[in-house]
Amino acid sequence: MKLSDFDFDLPPSLIATRPARPRSSARLLLAQGGAIQDRRVSDLPDILRAGDVLVLNDTKVIPARLNGTRSRATPQGEAVARIEVTLLEPASDGWRALAKPLRKLREGEVIRFGKALSAEVADITGGELRLRFDAEGDAFDAALQQVGAMPLPPYIAALRAPDDQDRQDYQTVWAARQGAVAAPTASLHFDDALLDSLSAKGVEFVHVTLHVGAGTFLPVKVEDVTTHRMHAEWGAVSAEAAAAINRAKAEGRRVIPVGTTALRLIESAATDDGRVAPFEGTTDIFIYPGYHFRVTDGLMTNFHLPKSTLLMLVSALMGPEKIREIYAHAVGTGYRFFSYGDSSLLIP
Incomplete structure (x- = not known):
């Protein structure tokens, strides 16, 4: 077959x-x-x-699609990178996720998703990362509703961005x-x-x-x-x-x-x-x-x-x-x- x-x-x-x-x-x-x-x-x-x-x-x-930033001190000053994260599923002590571009992240760094939510990169393994968020339970759910977007399938996301109607x-x-x-x-x-x-x-x-x-x-x-x-x-x-x-x-x-x-x-x-x-x-x-x-x-x-x-x-x-x-x-x-x-x- x-x-x-x-x-x-x-x-x-x-x-x-x-x-x-x-x-x-x-x-x-x-x-x-x-x-x-x-x-x-x-x-x-x-x-x-x-x-x-x-x-x-x-x-x-x-609303598992998150847009955030990470900043890192360099000899030339602060380097800021935009990071797109897609949550996959809860894991022990955090969430499994995908990130683009993954190469710009290091373990221990913090990604900030506006003022409502941030997450530490706990580890990076096999093209995925585990994020440890600064909120849990109802507080995490409320923050996610505030900063997240619906994770539209790739074939739709390639044609338009998610919006509130989604x-x-x-x-x-x-x-x-x-x-x-x-x-x-x-x-x-x-x-x-x-x-x-x-x-x-x-x-x-x-x-x-x-x-x-x-x-x-x-x-x-x-x-x-x-x-x-x-x-x-x-x-x-x-x-x-x-x-x-x-x-x-x-x-x-x-x-x-x-x-x-x-x-x-x-x-x-x-x-x-x-x-x-x-x-x-x-x-x-x-x-x-x-x-x-x-x-x-x-x-x-x-x-x-x-x-x-x-x-x-x-x-x-x-x-x-x-x-x-x-x-x-x-x-x-x-x-x-x-x-x-x-x-x-x-x-x-």
């Missing part, structure tokens, strides 16, 4: 830099029963069945558990009105948590994709969520994750007999063609990068040939791609 098998041509004009407004007005490519239909996300109450279970990731994105746009309406540095983007299409309509239809919602990490944007660098090693992310499936999913499966109702993050989590928590067990910990599950899905009956997801692990995941669900047909249709009919783009509902 070669990396080139998952490549396709995408016109740059189809990369969305802002979401549809309202959220549920985004286009929805419906693929089921061998057919492809062009719909809207707002059509979901007419598409889904009463009793279907939508699995929703309730992670909350933190604090709302790049967050789900049900976000609850803080810790992600990337959004579960299929969930961005839902608003309160759509959730009310789905609930009235008899669709059930189950919340799980997977803190999406920056590793979700890492490229696959091996030609034999089966040798790729996935990044790890922290997730949790409560006993109540597991019971709700198991009850639906026992009653013959469909379980449809909203987003690849929710799918990867429930498949990580699944047992060989197709049940979901309570789960808390890290998962590095890698799903590519040949994978046997134990819980998932369908998937709502956005359109993914060429040669990405997420394109491999949807190819595993629908079959590589069908995904090539779906993506050719999406490109040919002008669907908007990636995090702020349109969506699809894939029912194998």
